[in-house]
Amino acid sequence: MTDYDVLRVFCAPNGGYGNELGVVRNGAAIPQRSERQEFAAKLGFSETVFVDDPERGIIDIYTPSTRLPFAGHPCVGTAWLLDVEELVTPAGPVGARLDGEFSWIEARPEWAPPRTLRQYATAAEVDALPVPPPGEWIYAWAWQDEAAGRVRARGFPGRDDGIDEDEATGAAALLLTDRLGRALNITQGAGSQLLTAPQPYGWVEIGGRVVLEREPER
Known part of the structure; x- marks a missing residue:
């Protein structure tokens, strides 16, 4: 090995x-x-x-x-x-x-693989989501505290390779940050934390x- x-x-x-x-x-x-x-x-x-x-x-x-x-x-x-x-x-x-x-x-956001960013009304809705069948890559998210930039998210790769849910997905966080145009503090999966911040000229940290x-x- x-x-x-x-x-x-x-x-x-x-x-x-x-x-x-x-x-x-x-x-x-x-x-x-x-x-x-x-x-x-x-x-x-x-x-x-x-x-x-x-x-x-x-x-x-x-x-x-x-x-x-x-x-x-x-x-x-x-x-x-x-x-x-x-x-x-x-x-x-x-x-x-x-x-x-x-x-x-x-x-850069354009480097990220395609993701479907799907917003829900509450974090509880995101928590309750079942794993969808294989298909599109879905990043489900909701505001926990919009004023503070806190987001609850879960990532479902939609792949038929044994990975039903991605615990923490930087590329999807990059796309969401670019769409919203603001710094985010994301809790994804069981409890992972991702921080993001837009940068000049279209870059994202x-x-x-x-x-x-x-x-x-x-």
Whole structure:
């Protein structure tokens, strides 16, 4: 088995929750896209990252069923793990910074995969939603406190690959921030926290806490 780290990204203030992420630091160990796709499917995380150049931050991102040019929680987690100021994704360069307990990235909304942003009247409605059948990727959200920018959200990938609900989804948070044009404090899934802020020239920052869950034996 190829060595890989497991992170939890967008954790709650107590370090709990967060979305698991697999990171293969030595991407050269699995060079072919077909092999990477197979490995990502075997791990079963919502995303797995292959690092092709740790110093330059060149990465390759996969779900269990497809390759992604960009994704939010993989970039936030990998930037934290590699401690770099930039990641290079197929979509474009992603700025990165650490600020206290938070790892931040800066990306563009048009890089995010398609998501259906579906607003509900109350957070309780979002909490009560059943998992929809496979189909479109749905980001269900409602204001918890509109004046304070606090949002309750859940993410349903709609994929037939065993992932019914995404615990924390940076790309969807990026799209919602761009649509609303304001900073957000999002509670997603069972209790994950995502922070966002619009930036000049159409960029959006996404930040969260990262915890190292597992690292390879050295």
